[in-house]
Amino acid sequence: xxxxxxxxxxxxxxxxxxxxxxxxxxxxxxxxxxxxxxxxxxxxxxxxxxxxxxxxxxxxxxxxxxxxxxxxxxxxxxxxxxxxxxxxxxxxxxxxxxxxxxxxxxxxxxxxxxxxxxxxxxxxxxxxxxxxxxxxxxxxxxxxxxxxxxxxxxxxxxxxxxxxxxxxxxxxxxxxxxxxxxxxxxxxxxxxxxxxxxxxxxxxxxxxxxxxxxxxxxxxxxxxxxxxxxxxxxxxxxxxxxxxxxxxxxxxxxxxxxxxxxxxxxxxxxxxxxxxxxxxxxxxxxxxxxxxxxxxxxxxxxxxxxxxxxxxxxxxxxxxxxxxxxxxxxxxxxxxxxxxxxxxxxxxxxxxxxxxxxxxxxxxxxxxxxxxxxxxxxxxxxxxxxxxxxxxxxxxxxxxxxxxxxxxxxxxxxxxxxxxxxxxxxxxxxxxxxxxxxxxxxxxxxxxxxxxxxxxxxxxxxxxxxxxxxxxxxxxxxxxxxxxxxxxxxxxxxxxxxxxxxxxxxxxxxxxxxxxxxxxxxxxxxxxxxxxxxxxxxxxxxxxxxxxxxxxxxxxxxxxxxxxxxxxxxxxxxxxxxxxxxxxxxxxxxxxxxxxxxxxxxxxxxxxxxxxxxxxxxxxxxxxxxxxxxxxxxxxxx
Amino acid sequence: xxxxxxxxxxxxxxxxxxxxxxxxxxxxxxxxxxxxxxxxxxxxxxxxxxxxxxxxxxxxxxxxxxxxxxxxxxxxxxxxxxxxxxxxxxxxxxxxxxxxxxxxxxxxxxxxxxxxxxxxxxxxxxxxxxxxxxxxxxxxxxxxxxxxxxxxxxxxxxxxxxxxxxxxxxxxxxxxxxxxxxxxxxxxxxxxxxxxxxxxxxxxxxxxxxxxxxxxxxxxxxxxxxxxxxxxxxxxxxxxxxxxxxxxxxxxxxxxxxxxxxxxxxxxxxxxxxxxxxxxxxxxxxxxxxxxxxxxxxxxxxxxxxxxxxxxxxxxxxxxxxxxxxxx
Numbered sequence: 007x008x009x010x011x012x013x014x015x016x017x018x019x020x021x022x023x024x025x026x027x028x029x030x031x032x033x034x035x036x037x038x039x040x041x042x043x044x045x046x047x048x049x050x051x052x053x054x055x056x057x058x059x060x061x062x063x064x065x066x067x068x069x070x071x072x073x074x075x076x077x078x079x080x081x082x083x084x085x086x087x088x089x090x091x092x093x094x095x096x097x098x099x100x101x102x103x104x105x106x107x108x109x110x111x112x113x114x115x116x117x118x119x120x121x122x123x124x125x126x127x128x129x130x131x132x133x134x135x136x137x138x139x140x141x142x143x144x145x146x147x148x149x150x151x152x153x154x155x156x157x158x159x160x161x162x163x164x165x166x167x168x169x170x171x172x173x174x175x176x177x178x179x180x181x182x183x184x185x186x187x188x189x190x191x192x193x194x195x196x197x198x199x200x201x202x203x204x205x206x207x208x209x210x211x212x213x214x215x216x217x218x219x220x221x222x223x224x225x226x227x228x229x230x231x232x233x234x235x236x237x238x239x240x241x242x243x244x245x246x247x248x249x250x251x252x253x254x255x256x257x258x259x260x261x262x263x264x265x266x267x268x269x270x271x272x273x274x275x276x277x278x279x280x281x282x283x284x285x286x287x288x289x290x291x292x293x294x295x296x297x298x299x300x301x302x303x304x305x306x307x308x309x310x311x312x313x314x315x316x317x318x319x320x321x322x323x324x325x326x327x328x329x330x331x332x333x334x335x336x337x338x339x340x341x342x343x344x345x346x347x348x349x350x351x352x353x354x355x356x357x358x359x360x361x362x363x364x365x366x367x368x369x370x371x372x373x374x375x376x377x378x379x380x381x382x383x384x385x386x387x388x389x390x391x392x393x394x395x396x397x398x399x400x401x402x403x404x405x406x407x408x409x410x411x412x413x414x415x416x417x418x419x420x421x422x423x424x425x426x427x428x429x430x431x432x433x434x435x436x437x438x439x440x441x442x443x444x445x446x447x448x449x450x451x452x453x454x455x456x457x458x459x460x461x462x463x464x465x466x467x468x469x470x471x472x473x474x475x476x477x478x479x480x481x482x483x484x485x486x487x488x489x490x491x492x493x494x495x496x497x498x499x500x501x502x503x504x505x506x507x508x509x510x511x512x513x514x515x516x517x518x519x520x521x522x523x524x525x526x527x528x529x530x531x532x533x534x535x536x537x538x539x540x541x542x543x544x545x546x547x548x549x550x551x552x553x554x555x556x557x558x559x560x561x562x563x564x565x566x567x568x569x570x571x572x573x574x575x576x577x578x579x580x581x582x583x584x585x586x587x588x589x590x591x592x593x594x595x596x597x598x599x600x601x602x603x604x605x606x607x608x609x610x611x612x613x614x615x616x617x618x619x620x621x622x623x624x625x626x627x628x629x630x631x632x633x634x635x636x637x638x639x640x641x642x643x644x
Numbered sequence: 645x646x647x648x649x650x651x652x653x654x655x656x657x658x659x660x661x662x663x664x665x666x667x668x669x670x671x672x673x674x675x676x677x678x679x680x681x682x683x684x685x686x687x688x689x690x691x692x693x694x695x696x697x698x699x700x701x702x703x704x705x706x707x708x709x710x711x712x713x714x715x716x717x718x719x720x721x722x723x724x725x726x727x728x729x730x731x732x733x734x735x736x737x738x739x740x741x742x743x744x745x746x747x748x749x750x751x752x753x754x755x756x757x758x759x760x761x762x763x764x765x766x767x768x769x770x771x772x773x774x775x776x777x778x779x780x781x782x783x784x785x786x787x788x789x790x791x792x793x794x795x796x797x798x799x800x801x802x803x804x805x806x807x808x809x810x811x812x813x814x815x816x817x818x819x820x821x822x823x824x825x826x827x828x829x830x831x832x833x834x835x836x837x838x839x840x841x842x843x844x845x846x847x848x849x850x851x852x853x854x855x856x857x858x859x860x861x862x863x864x865x866x867x868x869x870x871x872x873x874x875x876x877x878x879x880x881x882x883x884x885x886x887x888x889x890x891x892x893x894x895x896x897x898x899x900x901x902x903x904x905x906x907x908x909x910x911x912x913x914x915x916x917x918x919x920x921x922x923x924x925x926x927x928x929x930x931x932x933x934x935x936x937x938x939x940x941x942x943x944x945x946x947x948x949x950x951x952x953x954x955x956x957x958x959x960x961x962x963x964x965x966x967x968x969x970x971x972x
Contacts, residue, residue: 211809226804232784237808238865239782428782457782459744464789507873516850517869521780525907531849583850603869 019336022096026103033100037194042232043426043473047461050476053422056100056187057479059083061287062167062280063188063418066181067480070174072407072416074481084287091288095274095281096333101186101262102274108263109270109312152269154314159276160331161366164286165374167279172378177411178385178442179480182418184279189262192445193255195425196434200252203235210234240430241453241600251434251445255421270312275331285330292355295327295338300347307342316348330365385442386411400439401449401594401612403432404456404494405475405484410439416482419445423474423483429454431596432474447474447483449496451596451612456496458523458595462488492524497594497612499528499587506602506609508584512539518598518610519585528591529598529610531583540576552578585610682887683814683829686736686839689728689889689922695719697962699921699930701972708896709760711918715892716764718971719920724764728889729838731769736836737761737801738888740844740859741777741792743905744785750897750912751905752786753844755795757894757918761840762799773801774832777862806830811865816885820958823874824881828865833886841888841924845895845915845931847903851875852944853932854904856891856924857883857951880954883924887960891927892920900940913938925961926968928952933965 033056039045040053054076057063064080067073083094095102170181182188210228213221228234265272274281288294295315297307301324307316308325315331316338324347338348366374389411400410403423407413424432424447431454434445449456461473470476470485471492478484486494499518503509508516519529544552555572558564564572587610594612602608689695700719705711713724720727729735739753747754758775765773775796779786783805787793793803811828833839843859850872851858857879861868863886871878895917899906906912915937921927931937932949946965947953956963 214809225807229805229807236783236805238778238806239784457785459785459789460782464746464791513873514850514875515872517872519849520872520904523781523905523907525902525905525911527849527902527905601869603867603872 015341016336016339019339019341022334022336025097026106029098030100030103030107033190034194037199037425038233040477041195041199041425042235043428043461044232046426046473046476047463047469050470053426053477054479057191057418057420057422060185060187060280060479061087062181062185062283063480065171065283066174066179066185066418067416069171070177070179070415072179072412072480072482074416076479076481083284087284087287087291089291090293090334091291091329092281092284092331092333094284095278096335099186099274099280100190102271102333104190105263105266105271105273109266112264113267113270153309154311155269157314157317160314161370163275163277163279163282164366165370166277167282168371168374169378169381170279172375173382173385174415175378176382176386177389177415178382179415179418179482180385180442180444181279182420183445184277185418185420186273186278186280188418188420189259191425192419192421192434193259196421197252197255198259199425200235201256207234207237239428250436250450271333274333275313282330289329290355291329292352293334293350294329294353295332296349296351296353297324297326297343298347298349299324300345301325301343302345302347304344306344307338307348310342311338385440388440389442399614400435400443400446401451401497401596401614403427403447403449403474403483404472404491404496405486406447407482407484413482414442414446416480417446417478418480418482420479421445421447422477422479423447426473426477427454428460428473429457431456431600449596449612451599452608453600455596455600456594458492458597459488493593495593496596497614498589498592499594499596499598499610499612501585501587501610502607505604505607506585507604508582510609512536512582514583515603516583516585517601517603521597521601523595523597524591524593526591528588528593529585530588531585533581533583535579536582536584538576538578538580541578544576548575551575682885684834684836684839684886686833686836686887686889687728688887691720691727692922695922697923697926697967698969698971699919699927701930701970702918703972704916705918706916708754708756708894708918711896711916712757712760712892713764715918715920719922725768729765729768729770732771733765733769733837734835735765735770735773735838735840736832737765737773737775737796737840737842738833738859738862739775739777739792739842740854740862741786741790742780742862744779744781744789745905745907746789747791748909748912749906750844750846750899751907752790752792753842753894754896755791757892757896758792758842759795759799761842761892762796762801765838765840766800770838774836775801775803776806776830776832778806778830778865779862806865808865814885816881818884820884821881823877824885827882829886830863830865833863838890839886839888841891843891843893844899845893845937846899846906847901847939847943849903851879851951852949853928853939855928855931856888856893857928857955860886860888860924876950876954879951880958880960883951883955883960884958888924890920890922891924892918893927893931895919895931895937898937898939900938900943921961923961925952925955925963927961929956929961929963929965930968930970935965 036052036055046053051058058076059079059082061080061084064077067077086093166184170184173180210221210225214225229236262273303325305318308318312335313331313333315328316325317328319326334350336350339350340346342348402410402413407416421434424434431449431451432447433450435443435448437444459471461471461476463469471488472486475483475485501509507513516531519527519531522529552575555564555568559572596612598610599608599612602610698719700715702711702714702718705714716724737758739758741752743751745751762773762775775792787803787805796803810831812831812834813826814829815826816824841856841859843856846854848854848858860882861871895915897912898915899911900913901911902908917937919927919931929946929952932952933946953963955961962968
């Protein structure tokens with residue numbers, strides 16, 4: 007509600023809306039600016055501002071044994087929540103702001119419509135609608151549609167928080183599925199932004215084709231400033247969309263936004279584990295919604311608050327605010343209460359016990375923890391199998407922690423690496439590697455290849471070389487220097503001789519060797535005399551004639567006419583270059599698989615084959631590297 | 645008095661504009677092609693026929709820019725670039741900017757060579773010089789690392805990476821074409837008055853060498869990996885259709901191993917040579933000859949580089965070293 011429509015609104019109400027919009031704008035601007043990786047190499051914090059300051063990620067990483075100092079930014083949010091409980095949700099969280107915007111645009115009835123209905127059904131307005139009534143009606147229309155039904159649903163978020171953190175304790179960072187910053191990064195970075203990119207591109211291209219002056223210039227400008235993807239860098243048809251899961255992320259986001267048709271901020275009050283955590287932290291805050299003894303028990307606050315943060319007190323006592331639910335939006339103070347009894351004020355930090363069913367009971371908490379304690383190990387039942395290189399199909403980004411269990415404990419599935427990968431090679435995985443691996447990054451080399459120098463600058467061998475490592479908020483993907491990245495083994499290329507053109511069909515090709523970026527090349531070829539397809543296509547009698555002439559030439563020599571006849575026939579064999587992978591040089595960057603001209607599955611594919619000498623299982627490490635803690639953490643190089 | 649714009653008016657306007665745009669798009673696509681002649685607008689060099697087996701050569705110049713000037717003057721006389729660039733011309737300069745590597749690995753044309761060609765074209769009165777390549781590695785990185793973007797821009801050229809929607813599929817209607825039916829070719833190549841082909845001398849794992857003829861793959865869009873099945877014939881076909889006004893080969897340094905990507909300075913040897921000509925085939929025939937450039941021993945002999953012979957067969961130049969007239 008804008009201040010104009012409600013002159014009694016608290017000044018912080020307008021300030022809150024302004025801050026919300028500014029922070030959402032910041033999120034979107036950073037998303038676009040850092041999406042192509044251009045602004046990131048020098049200022050990596052730009053890309054992980056929201057994730058690195060997320061207390062849920064800090065807590066989860068600490069419990070999963072994947073703590074990194076970068077996450078200590080989250081302590082600022084914890085400190086904020088100690089003083090102002092869940093102000094983060096009301097003022098800063100981009101997902102919260104997005105919900106408010108959708109609620110405002112889609113679900114609030116306009117005052118005029120409400121007034122017309124009121125007039126039509128003659129409910130007390132008698133055809134005369136005064137301005138003050140309109141304002142009251144508008145407020146009523148903005149009130150929660152569910153009338154704050156089902157308050158007991160609110161404990162679900164606490165249960166989810168406990169469950170996810172217990173699962174984290176067992177080493178699966180599954181809380182990343184539900185973290186709001188993770189949801190925003192994932193759905194915007196890997197779905198909404200690519201769709202917007204395609205739409206903007208299609209518009210500019212159509213304008214250019216229609217001869218609109220300036221359209222071509224605008225396109226070039228946008229590409230030169232990395233606002234649009236440089237489409238010749240992408241394999242035809244690929245548009246940064248996380249092909250396997252992009253639509254799922256969109257649907258999840260839409261569900262969170264549209265379930266507000268039932269209840270405003272449904273996600274925040276009932277499901278968000280970060281919200282639950284900040285509410286619990288804020289339980290001791292002195293600043294909270296307070297209802298004075300002037301309360302006339304009209305119940306409007308309980309009905310209208312978009313978080314359902316008010317509830318009736320025990321009989322004949324004033325209503326009271328629930329500190330764990332209030333997001334300090336300042337819609338209630340002054341504006342909502344007819345008796346001016348509500349204020350967000352400092353005072354005793356002693357928590358009032360909320361009504362039954364609003365916070366989970368001890369039994370419910372223990373139950374959630376127990377479910378987590380069963381689910382965690384269950385999700386990780388196949389951990390041993392997954393950590394075996396032979397049975398893990400995942401091609402992890404360069405710099406990913408090793409063994410894979412360590413990676414999964416640290417990866418919060420935010421999709422920041424998927425978003426930033428400049429060739430669209432990284433994608434969220436499905437459950438190929440167990441349910442605990444859902445949405446962790448993996449390569450799809452048919453779509454893009456790992457760029458040998460994605461973060462490097464001209465003439466500069468220093469600095470970090472892998473964009474995915476630079477933007478990873480938790481260090482699940484470590485930063486690599488150019489030298490480390492050039493040696494990091496993602497996998498090993500292997501020829502599928504039933505598909506590779508020279509091997510399978512006797513056609514010349516060698517595109518894989520041509521584009522192999524490793525120096526010296528990890529693919530080489532041997533030229534051998536091989537059956538000539540043109541000769542094989544000859545009829546039986548022509549083949550017979552060919553053999554006859556050849557035999558005659560060896561035995562007694564040919565006449566001039568016979569020589570000419572033989573020369574006109576295709577030779578029986580011809581030289582053909584057959585490619586081979588040189589195991590010790592291959593780093594599994596996937597360029598060969600990406601550029602292979604075979605339609606469908608490539609004739610050469612990167613797999614997690616053992617890369618060192620037989621019997622040595624090392625990957626990303628030179629032969630003989632000690633299994634020290636540093637090596638275990640997956641640092642590349644020697 | 646003006647009525648306020650209603651939503652209906654707005655939608656109607658947008659609809660009309662969209663229809664107009666669609667119609668305009670259709671009109672563009674059904675416009676008759678201008679005769680069966682070359683799909684390229686670029687003029688051949690006025691002496692193209694007379695100089696079909698002639699090359700200009702500069703050897704031993706330590707400064708690549710001086711080498712460029714010398715080679716062009718040897719071929720064209722004192723008129724130099726003015727023999728093929730007229731005032732106001734739109735000039736497309738297509739250097740090899742395929743790889744995101746620095747000049748020290750010699751995977752791309754030297755930035756000095758590109759800059760000098762741009763300067764000469766502008767000095768001859770060219771209205772606009774565009775420099776571009778459909779890079780193999782990510783384009784903006786290739787442009788940046790090669791040093792070509794900065795050098796060409798400083799010399800006064802327009803430098804932009806290619807955009808996929810600006811490739812136009814061209815039918816390869818010519819009796820000399822054997823394999824390729826059609827291929828997307830970059831708009832700026834089709835519309836330039838003058839097309840200058842700037843290649844770098846490297847070994848290549850499949851076509852043995854990559855010189856001027858192979859360099860023209862950088863004007864192609866689509867799935868270029870599908871050029872590599874019978875690459876020699878496909879290159880000859882491409883060169884039948886895409887005929888540069890002028891070809892210049894930067895052999896100031898030659899990549900002798902690991903081509904075409906290379907990636908190591910020790911794969912590079914200095915040769916201080918610039919070759920130019922009106923026929924890509926003739927320039928390549930001279931340059932591919934192991935007698936003329938420091939190709940590794942036993943790597944190839946001229947006859948093995950079949951695309952040159954096939955190009956000569958199609959009448960694009962001469963593959964016979966004894967018939968090449970060297971102006972040095």
